[in-house]
Amino acid sequence: MDSLLGIVWLAWVIALLILYHKVFTVYYFSLGHGIMKELVGAAFGAIIMTALTFYFWWITALIILFIGFASMSKSGEKSHIIIAVIIAIVISIIGISVKSKSNNSNEEKKQVTEEQVSYQSASKLKTDDEYIQKVKEGIPDAYPGKTYGEYFDKFFESPTWNYYVGIEDGPDDDGDGKPDYTEDNVDIVEFTGNCYYQDVKVKALIQFTLSKTDDTFSATYLSLNDVPQNMVTLASLLSRVFEEDDSTEEVMATSEQVSDYSDSETENADSNVENAYDYEALKYAGAYSGSSGYSISFSAYSFAEDDEIGTVEIYYDGDQISSQPVYVCNDRGDWKDWDYDQFYVIHMDGYDEYLGFYEQNGSCWLDYNGPSNNYDTLELVQRFQS
Numbered sequence: 001m002d003s004l005l006g007i008v009w010l011a012w013v014i015a016l017l018i019l020y021h022k023v024f025t026v027y028y029f030s031l032g033h034g035i036m037k038e039l040v041g042a043a044f045g046a047i048i049m050t051a052l053t054f055y056f057w058w059i060t061a062l063i064i065l066f067i068g069f070a071s072m073s074k075s076g077e078k079s080h081i082i083i084a085v086i087i088a089i090v091i092s093i094i095g096i097s098v099k100s101k102s103n104n105s106n107e108e109k110k111q112v113t114e115e116q117v118s119y120q121s122a123s124k125l126k127t128d129d130e131y132i133q134k135v136k137e138g139i140p141d142a143y144p145g146k147t148y149g150e151y152f153d154k155f156f157e158s159p160t161w162n163y164y165v166g167i168e169d170g171p172d173d174d175g176d177g178k179p180d181y182t183e184d185n186v187d188i189v190e191f192t193g194n195c196y197y198q199d200v201k202v203k204a205l206i207q208f209t210l211s212k213t214d215d216t217f218s219a220t221y222l223s224l225n226d227v228p229q230n231m232v233t234l235a236s237l238l239s240r241v242f243e244e245d246d247s248t249e250e251v252m253a254t255s256e257q258v259s260d261y262s263d264s265e266t267e268n269a270d271s272n273v274e275n276a277y278d279y280e281a282l283k284y285a286g287a288y289s290g291s292s293g294y295s296i297s298f299s300a301y302s303f304a305e306d307d308e309i310g311t312v313e314i315y316y317d318g319d320q321i322s323s324q325p326v327y328v329c330n331d332r333g334d335w336k337d338w339d340y341d342q343f344y345v346i347h348m349d350g351y352d353e354y355l356g357f358y359e360q361n362g363s364c365w366l367d368y369n370g371p372s373n374n375y376d377t378l379e380l381v382q383r384f385q386s
Helices: 002-023 031-055 057-075 078-136 148-155 231-267 269-275 277-283
Strands: 157-169 182-197 200-210 217-224 286-290 294-300 308-316 319-328 342-347 352-360 363-369 374-383
Touching (some): 002 031, 031 057, 057 078, 078 157, 078 182, 078 200, 157 217, 217 231, 231 286, 231 294, 294 363, 294 374, 308 342
Antiparallel strands (some): 286 374, 308 319, 319 342, 352 363, 363 374
16 A cells, blocks of 8 residues: 555656646756756645545546646647546546555454454453352351342342442441542442332442452442431341341241230239330330431340340441440439430440430430430431341
């Protein structure tokens, strides 16, 4: 192609020089200067005509025919038009040939590009599927034999899985409605599905972050109807997902325990007084979020034979700071004059902390109290199923 281009250009240089001298009577005042001007002019003209020959060959052919006809009219020699016709035919053949090769080359490039895109798309889909399958086939440490894929598909309606590299949103443990932090360039598998939250159908979005150092991943983000949630809510939702299959057995067991308790209540009034709190505690089991940085997860036993009625996990700014058993409170101390629906105590090392539950404005609230001051007031954000 390059050699053909050079040949055509040189042919046009010669042709233009000949045509110039045929059309014009040329006088030289300075031979060297005049010849240089002719050569430069012919070279530039040849560039234009070469471009026309390769890309607009029909225009070039018409120009040649016009020049041949004009020359014949002026000189009366038919050979001029014959030569012009021959040159026009040669130019047309060259132009058509170059155009055909160019189209074939473009088609081949297009085909190669499409194959590359197809291959890249297939490779990306394969990579995406590998990451998604890694999460779906993952088994939580707390629930041996149960995979995320199987139990998520059972628990949520319209489940979808996606993978992307992007920004990881942290939880909203400070309760301001925004993620507490973000991290760039993270491998994320994102799950969405519909479920019920406090008897309201919501769209849940859960993000799993894949480790760059080993073959592990962790659930790091939850939003409900696009509202970021804290880690306590995420943990409680995952518990519901993996424990749902056991709910029927738990309900049956609880019914039997209630029946046994009712029998013992009839037989022993004192036992009734001591154990009446067991089932009240279940009413307040759940995840609570406060405005001062605290999050609390309170789990109540379905049955208790002594003063220990459940456990509590306490978080501050997303970090767990304590996990303690919860007991019936027989002495409220500085909180004896406060009107709580239920009041429990946590025996810390050398002092006591208190959980005061009450209902107000259609929601359940928890006062997390120290010996003499309130640490935080928290609202129920996720009720645990018993």
